[in-house]
Amino acid sequence: MICTIDIAHQAAKRLESSRSFLSKTVAMTRAPRKATIYDIARLSGASPSTVSAALGESWRTRRISEATVEAIRKVAAEQGYSANMQARGLRKARSGLVGMIIPLHDNRFFTALSQSFEAFARERGLVPVIASSLREPEEERRIVETLISYAVDFLFIAGATDPDTVSRMCKAADLRHIFVDLPGRGAPSVVSDNHKGAAELTRRLLVDRPVTGQTPRDRLYLIGGDASDYATGRRIEAFRDVLTEAGIPPLPEQIIACGYAPRSAMREIAALCDRLGGLPGGLLVNSLTVFEGVLGHLSGLPAEALRASVIGCYDYDPFAAWLQFPVHMVRQDAHGLIREAYRMIDDNVRSLVLTMVEPEQIAPRTFYDSPFADRG
Amino acid sequence: MICTIDIAHQAAKRLESSRSFLSKTVAMTRAPRKATIYDIARLSGASPSTVSAALGESWRTRRISEATVEAIRKVAAEQGYSANMQARGLRKARSGLVGMIIPLHDNRFFTALSQSFEAFARERGLVPVIASSLREPEEERRIVETLISYAVDFLFIAGATDPDTVSRMCKAADLRHIFVDLPGRGAPSVVSDNHKGAAELTRRLLVDRPVTGQTPRDRLYLIGGDASDYATGRRIEAFRDVLTEAGIPPLPEQIIACGYAPRSAMREIAALCDRLGGLPGGLLVNSLTVFEGVLGHLSGLPAEALRASVIGCYDYDPFAAWLQFPVHMVRQDAHGLIREAYRMIDDNVRSLVLTMVEPEQIAPRTFYDSPFADRG
């Protein structure tokens, strides 16, 4: 199953015959310690402080002559100098690192957030550190503490599971932070307009529902998510509002907030189908991970069974948009969410604002380009 | 499209009436500088060096009494102390950061790598820094330089575009690195057994091919990837080997290595269909991003058109496995790849070995759990 080949075997054998050459090589390549400003200073005949200024932005204000700057930079380039960010960070009390917490990497919505987060960070010369909490508060806290230890310059938290604690920790460390996707009460937040997105999706499901009866099986069901989290709450609200408006207010059993795990979603959808004697008239799936679980059940059903139902999913995946059966999807504007969050950082927004970014409805079988599609 | 609400508006208005309270609050919350070992030393009556030892692992060997250690730790806990990693890193010449470069985040194979990379890193108390190169050599170099500046303890490079340069830079900085997915000639590499995976996939396509004629349209085509990169090279080789074995050696036009961008894949597949007058008998798609592009074209075709073809994809996506038409997929063992890479780090492997990890064939419409599925 795993196979290892030693490519260097022959080369090593050849070297064995001439040990002197080998040891010489080792001796020459040992301890290639990275050059520091002190090395550059020695080599260029300037003082370390002059070197520091010359290699940075401050040489003008520190009245270092242009000739000196160029000479120093030449030496630095020859030596392949690059600054030690730990030393710089220690002195300047900021690291150049910026942190982002997402629930998990293996999900198109969150990776779209990552990709944009990284692109904006690099635009600003910052280094993004992205960590996944697996939606566990304990893990989330550990990550925040770690990122504080590394003195990240600011922190975005997507899908926070315990925003109040996060805010408390960040405030104690004087760390600016923004909540994304799920809002917090201790810092600015940027979220999708969940109510609007879910309301429109619900309306489409109502319209496309292949049946119009009033039996439990004919109704729409919402599955997945935590009823206690903000996004799910708003989506459930919208689901309820639209159905009530339509004269068919949902019964409690039409809302199955069974968390985000694919496995439990698979169990729940199976149980629901058992109870109803088949798929419901319509199904609003609350996230991609939940949809993966639902798919695990649907994949066992005959094609006709699916034709009796209409499926919608909050969040977009290019592949899911083109399944065996049509899926109405909502595409959150990940790039827009992150852009707004960066805008708040740039504008130094500290007040407790909640910014909403509108999601977009994606009809079944629509090809959609990501902002980074060219790079494939 | 974007809407911002100031939640704190009312609270702020209430505060305005009592400015004294406001300024007092500000004064009290200003400069909550993080506690250092010097603060803990002052508060606990010990010296900074004792505090450092007591809070770390070295207190036993430095003969600090257990009572002192406990007293110091109590104070530290009260003060919410956490070490400044920049200072520690500067002193110890290692940061606790570990780097990984992937081509992009928005792809199930690469995110599976990220997720495993992160899990293994955390197991070891390290902080993962994952950066995406967008497959651009220039960006790749910049990232390596940056990560070197931050003194990452080791670096994994997945999908390297310029492995030789990367190795040169890492060696100059005395940085241990491992290539994943695409091998390099300057460091140990862990890759999938691309030949075996592609050979098996090609065989399945041959067997499942709905036509058996010998016209250009009846043949198998391979699309996507860079012919110059190792993985694509091995896959093309396997494709060729299997077809040759079967007595139908491929013509050059049956191999379309058009890169990884979805957009160009969409163009190429459209052009191919134009030339052939329809889909070929079988199509081996070389990666998920390419498959996204292919899908962009297929989504415009009638269902019958797809029934005349058999599709396979190197790499796995849970949604792609359950499309309107059957897709044979290859699932690379991302977790296994990363595990092997960490094993090399742990065992301090420096020789130039190439480890291969077998991928797995996934039949169409198979539900597959990821190692992190529970956490959804």
Place this chain on the structure above:
DNA sequence: AATGTCTGCACAATCGATATAGCAAAGGGA
């Protein structure tokens, strides 16, 4: 010539943690 201003750089303190060397007190053996 004496004074003042500006230029171009060097010196030294500093950030927070770690590690080496050293020092006082306690304990033990002769």
Place this chain on the structure above:
DNA sequence: TCCCTTTGCTATATCGATTGTGCAGACATT
């Protein structure tokens, strides 16, 4: 009692960069 070891801790140098301060020399002003 004297010497030696062990215990428990402190003092200090160090990592590499930044930055406030100081200090010559050049030049201008009166």
